[in-house]
Amino acid sequence: MTQYPVIQLYIDGTWRQTAESLPVINPADETTIGKTPIATRADLDDALAAAERGFKLWSATSPADRAAVIMRAAAIMRERQDEIARAITLEHGKPFEQARLEVIRGCEFFEWDAGEGLRTYGRVIPSKPGIRYVVVHQPIGTVAAFSPWNFPLSQPCRKVAGALAAGCSIILKAAEETPAGAVHIARALHDAGLPAGVMNLVFGIPSEISEYLIPHQQTRLVAFTGSTAVGKHLTEIAARHMKPVLMELGGHAPVIVCEDANPVASGRLSAVRKARNAGQVCTSPTRFFVHESIYKPFTDAFVERAKAVIVGNGFDPATEMGPLANHRRIEALETLVADARQKGARVLTGGERIQNRGYFFPVTVLADVPDDARAMREEPFGPLALINPVSSLDEAIEKANSLPFGLAAYAFTDSAFNVDQLVQRVEAGNLSINTLEASVPETPFGGVKESGYGREGGAEGLSHYTVVKNVSHQMR
Ligand code: NAD
Numbered sequence: 001m002t003q004y005p006v007i008q009l010y011i012d013g014t015w016r017q018t019a020e021s022l023p024v025i026n027p028a029d030e031t032t033i034g035k036t037p038i039a040t041r042a043d044l045d046d047a048l049a050a051a052e053r054g055f056k057l058w059s060a061t062s063p064a065d066r067a068a069v070i071m072r073a074a075a076i077m078r079e080r081q082d083e084i085a086r087a088i089t090l091e092h093g094k095p096f097e098q099a100r101l102e103v104i105r106g107c108e109f110f111e112w113d114a115g116e117g118l119r120t121y122g123r124v125i126p127s128k129p130g131i132r133y134v135v136v137h138q139p140i141g142t143v144a145a146f147s148p149w150n151f152p153l154s155q156p157c158r159k160v161a162g163a164l165a166a167g168c169s170i171i172l173k174a175a176e177e178t179p180a181g182a183v184h185i186a187r188a189l190h191d192a193g194l195p196a197g198v199m200n201l202v203f204g205i206p207s208e209i210s211e212y213l214i215p216h217q218q219t220r221l222v223a224f225t226g227s228t229a230v231g232k233h234l235t236e237i238a239a240r241h242m243k244p245v246l247m248e249l250g251g252h253a254p255v256i257v258c259e260d261a262n263p264v265a266s267g268r269l270s271a272v273r274k275a276r277n278a279g280q281v282c283t284s285p286t287r288f289f290v291h292e293s294i295y296k297p298f299t300d301a302f303v304e305r306a307k308a309v310i311v312g313n314g315f316d317p318a319t320e321m322g323p324l325a326n327h328r329r330i331e332a333l334e335t336l337v338a339d340a341r342q343k344g345a346r347v348l349t350g351g352e353r354i355q356n357r358g359y360f361f362p363v364t365v366l367a368d369v370p371d372d373a374r375a376m377r378e379e380p381f382g383p384l385a386l387i388n389p390v391s392s393l394d395e396a397i398e399k400a401n402s403l404p405f406g407l408a409a410y411a412f413t414d415s416a417f418n419v420d421q422l423v424q425r426v427e428a429g430n431l432s433i434n435t436l437e438a439s440v441p442e443t444p445f446g447g448v449k450e451s452g453y454g455r456e457g458g459a460e461g462l463s464h465y466t467v468v469k470n471v472s473h474q475m476r
Contacts (some may be wrong), residue, residue, distance in 0.1 A: 013196025054197025251407030267301030
């Protein structure tokens with residue numbers, strides 16, 4: 001039950017250990033369960049050289065053969081889903097069933113992008129006789145990718161799938177605190193027959209790795225998921241070296257609950273969704289703007305369901321929400337709640353850490369939160385919901401758009417007029433109506449404003465991993 005994989009670097013098709021390491025902590029009991037190796041400069045140089053060879057080989061491999069390897073790796077991860085999910089629950093804390101569903105989602109990203117790799121169509125542009133203009137999409141080169149700790153498997157899956165399906169090689173720096181998901185991806189690809197050097201996995205000191213890999217001439221694309229602050233920093237480094245970036249950054253998702261919505265059903269669903277992954281999701285529903293006519297029944301239903309959420313060890317089948325993934329999240333939530341309370345918000349449930357061992361924090365609901373509370377502007381990245389009344393759809397949309405973020409937004413309404421207004425005016429890369437699901441593999445996912453740029457998944461996802469070449473051919 002408690003086996004945790006040995007974490008190593010994967011470079012040029014082989015696993016390697018390093019002299020220095022970082023501890024991996026189980027957030028449910030604060031015990032050390034493993035060690036994440038710290039890559040040296042020599043390890044990174046080896047990864048870069050391997051990625052150069054890997055790119056030459058992989059970009060010359062047919063899309064069908066590439067897709068076959070990616071599909072085989074997905075099948076292997078599906079077979080190993082319980083083993084992988086156990087490792088994720090150990091290192092991240094989320095309930096085992098949620099970890100298992102994350103593995104399935106990661107496999108779906110692989111499967112979707114494998115299919116898209118077969119469809120990187122070019123086009124022929126109509127021309128006068130004797131000359132032909134043809135547009136082709138070619139793999140961009142080696143990708144330096146950085147994935148976060150909140151979804152240890154599915155986050156890196158997105159980046160690896162996009163790169164490999166497009167014919168790129170990749171150096172992935174996955175999250176040091178939750179390394180097992182990425183290790184399992186590398187194992188599956190290795191066992192599926194991926195040639196050496198095409199995918200390389202490193203861990204270490206994030207700033208040292210990004211500052212070395214991004215400017216390096218071998219790197220052609222920077223793909224990052226994480227906070228807006230770090231995303232801006234990496235984008236600045238990339239810009240200095242004229243490297244394109246794919247940035248999936250923070251959010252602070254608004255939920256607009258219209259006058260015609262069912263307050264009880266939407267309130268209960270919102271509480272359940274808030275608890276998913278303990279709120280550590282960039283699309284987590286956070287700022288609720290509820291029409292004043294249904295504010296009370298919505299809030300009552302939300303609070304009642306939030307109080308009923310069973311918080312505990314992710315291996316207990318009854319658990320609905322595990323601990324937060326690290327101690328920083330506890331500190332961040334305590335600070336945001338204290339600030340909001342001091343500015344006049346009402347704490348309807350939660351607000352304080354549960355016991356002092358393990359990073360457990362309950363679903364916390366704040367009502368009537370003033371606009372100047374920090375929680376209304378800073379992404380809580382935890383199980384914190386902020387519920388405020390509004391008197392009109394216009395007011396709700398204005399408040400929803402008032403932050404620099406624009407990742408996910410949600411609404412509950414059956415009015416065609418409201419839907420049209422929301423589609424026209426809400427500033428977000430993903431708008432979901434009467435559902436709190438922000439994206440699936442076949443839909444493009446990404447942000448506007450400071451939530452980043454570029455899209456992962458959907459028909460758009462591979463475009464960032466390719467470059468366009470126009471060929472003008474004068475026929476003799
Ligand atoms: P953080 O900002 O220090 O780190 C965020 C991520 O970026 C981590 O994975 C980290 O390893 C990586 N990182 C940090 N500095 C880096 C650098 N110089 N080069 C390369 N990678 C670097 O914060 P944190 O405490 O780890 O996470 C908290 C915040 O991060 C949250 O508030 C949330 O906004 C954001 N976050 C977002 C997502 C997402 O899915 N968009 C996922 C995890 C975290």
